[in-house]
Amino acid sequence: MFFFATETAHHQMGLIDVILDWKLNVINWLLLVAFLVYGWNKLVPPKLAQREQSINEALTVAERSKQEADALLAEQKAKLADAEKEREKIVDEAKAVAKQLQADIESQTKREVADLEKKMESAIANERQLIITEVRTAAVKAAMELSRHHLEKSVSEADNKRLLTQFMQELDSLDSGKSYPPGTAVGATGRSE
Secondary structure (H helix, E strand, C coil): CCCCCCCCCCCCCCHHHHHHCHHHHHHHHHHHHHHHHHHHHHHHHHHHHHHHHHHHHHHHHHHHHHHHHHHHHHHHHHHHHHHHHHHHHHHHHHHHHHHHHHHHHHHHHHHHHHHHHHHHHHHHHHHHHHHHHHHHHHHHHHHHHHHHHHHHHHCCHHHHHHHHHHHHHHHHHHHCCCCCCCCCCCCCCCCCC
16 A cells, blocks of 8 residues: 555554555555656656747747748749740830831831832833834834835836846945945936936
C-alpha cells in the first residue's frame, strides 16, 4: 500500500484503518505531493520552455514568412504594373507600326498605279504609233499598186521606152561624176508630158 503503512506485530490494521490513520496518511500525502512537486519542477519547466521556444520559433517563422509574402506581393504588383505598362507600350507601338504600314502601302499603291498609268499610256502611244506606221505602210503599198496599175494603163509602149532610155542616161551621167542641183531634172528635154 503506502510507504509507511507497515504492519506492526502487536496490532493488525485493516485497509480502512490504514486509510483513516491520519499520521500515516499525512506523511504519504506529503511524500506524494513532494514527489509531484519535484517531478513537476524537474519535468514540466523544460517541456514548457521547449514548447515556448517552439511557439516563439513558429511565430518568428510566421512573421518572416508574412514579411516575405508581403515583399513578394509588392514585387508581383510592381511586375504586374510594369507588364501592364509594357503591354500598353507594345499596343501603342503596334498601332504606330500598323499606321506606318498602311501609309507605306497606300504610298506604294499610288506609285504603282501612277507607274501603271504611265506604262499604259506608253503602251497606248506605242500601239498608236505602230498602227499609224502600219496604216502609212498600207497606204504607200496601196498607192504604189494604184500607181503601177494606172501607169500600166496610161503609159504607152513608146513612152515606156523613152522613160527607160532617159533613166539609163541619168544613171550614166551619175556614174560620170556630174552633180545636179536638187529639183532639176537630169536630161530634161524641156517638153512636158
